[in-house]
Amino acid sequence: ACLGISNPTGLAAIKQLVPPSQLTQATAQNQIRYFAATMGGPPVGGTLFGVARAFPFLSAAVGFLVSTILLLFIRKPMKVEQLAPGEKRNTAEGFRILARQPVLRLLIVWIMGSNMAFTHSGVFLALIATAESRGASASFTGMLLSIAGVGGLVGSLIAGPVIKRVAPAKLFLTAAWIGPVAAVLLANVSGLVPLGVIVACVFLRGPITSALFLAYLAAMVPDKAQGRVLGAVMFMSMIAAPVGVFAIGTIFDQAGPVWVFTVMAVVSG
Template structure:
């Protein structure tokens, strides 16, 4: 389908119904349902990240195999991506809050049983894989579900602020979860899983306080057609399509696993200690948290087309700097600069998606977004390892620069260059 045939950049949904929780609140701080939802999902995200780092640590400690430990992480990434498509479809057909609570309950019971198995004896690696995959599957289902629920809890005029605040939750969990999980694992193998199970239970208690306005009944569709509708809408839209291409290529170049692997290998080649390498990675990761804190202000004050064009333009420049800069610590500073843009771009893109996509297919489109954004990341991770083995760090970062440069090209399309400000689009 030609670009001109894609859905227009307008919206038709009205303000929340009078008397609904979203309509009764004058600000996000006074919106109790939103704040309860945000805290609940923050706890769930930290719990997920804590457990995710503990699975490969458990495999490594019981088998001594780094290959098996890496396989756990790859399998989780794949399960999350695939199940996000299913989760998007379910989010358009069922109560979204109840879906989040169901997934939390499944993970709490699963991790509780897993803790008991660890306590009574050595856990077979197949069981660890199964628990990690099932937990990742629940995570994949919740990702588009919780993003779709945001639109039901806040006013259309608050979508940008709410989405930016959601980025703080996500990047804060990425920053805090792995260190917490690693520290707890060092105290006792079962502790990260126990704490995650408790966090999921508390998250459910908070979700019980969330009041969701009644949604219009969604049309029933066949399973195949309903699932693919999100992909069809996404790839026909003149704004969402090019931006999705940029996001996918950027994630391939700068996904956290791949770029951290490149830094670790480079640091080892340059004789840095494990402790210094860890500090470098923490410095790099802090960039994402900083970006999430300033995302709302940047989006309000900067033309959207400029955010996307400059944001993606930073990628190839930073990658070439990584290729030539000496030492180890500067790598962390440069990557932190790249990671700052992540939550800003994500918040802006997801706000446009929330405003442009009709609510009856919101979940499926978000599921397609999550899946598409993740699908190329394993390729990037594999490429980093293979190129480092044959050519060293210089050619790894050159590869990253080339992929990142390709990711900037879609931002020069007419649909992105002429983006209307968010406040001119009714959702």
């Protein structure tokens, strides 16, 4: 619930903190922290949990406190547009703006399908269950998750240069094919380390396509509607994640990892 409020606000603030020419680069760099945490979180959390069960939650609380304090150091004033006489704003306006833009509408539908199939929690759940079914130790499973998380970190580091050099249509088309191909490989590859490497390749595309999509959104949506449209985007992309996690767990219980990855291939396509 808190992410649904803070994430759209943070993304909308980027447009006011950097010049337009640096918007795509700034959006890509903003994702480094998320994917760095995705890579470092599992082993660090597991280690802290081994020391005391409260430590992972205590460290998360300290992290949120530090990030809140850092916000106080932003000195550039944020513009707040006032409502015109008779003008009304509501949450539904963000969804209507998305629906009126064919490019954004198509991309958000694809993003929802991709998030449903390859949400971090769902993929990690599938990797953990697969590793356990193949007799892997807890420490090895943590390493496997870290390998998978490296892809997102690398993607966030190279997103800016890649977007500058590759046409948007080619980027989105390549990203769309990576999901189904990776899922088919996951269903057929033996061993565990290759699974982590394949998932890393899937996560690699995330920061690049996200930065490009948000740049499109920033350019096509008026400033005064940025927050509402970003809220709609966050809602639609995030609502797909718990559906995906539930589906992955259910399918794994009923049919095993091969069917999990097969369904991921279909949904992500």
